Amino acid sequence: MAEERLPVVVNEALCTACGICIKVCPKNVLELVEDLHVWTGAMCKVARSEDCIRCKFCENSCPHFAIEVVDIGLELTFKDSKGNLITKSK
């Protein structure tokens, strides 16, 4: 199975769990989740990646530059001259 490529990545070393990105997200993609491994006791997580519309409201609102909408690239499938299906990632 192909590895899921998240549209949004949180830098856990920079995130202060302030929740701003969660409030501004129009699609309710992000959630504050308890995480006892970090000093804040909670961490912003991508909970519903499939709903993300890549608007970048989260990235542009984060005061700590801790969240980034990543380039998920393009996957193209086409037929070669022999009719074989070829998939290329860009």
Ligand code: SF4
């Ligand atoms: S706005 Fe930034 S610092 Fe605040 S919870 Fe979101 S990613 Fe973390």
Ligand code: SF4
């Ligand atoms: S890019 Fe937009 S839809 Fe996606 S997580 Fe950020 S604010 Fe939500």
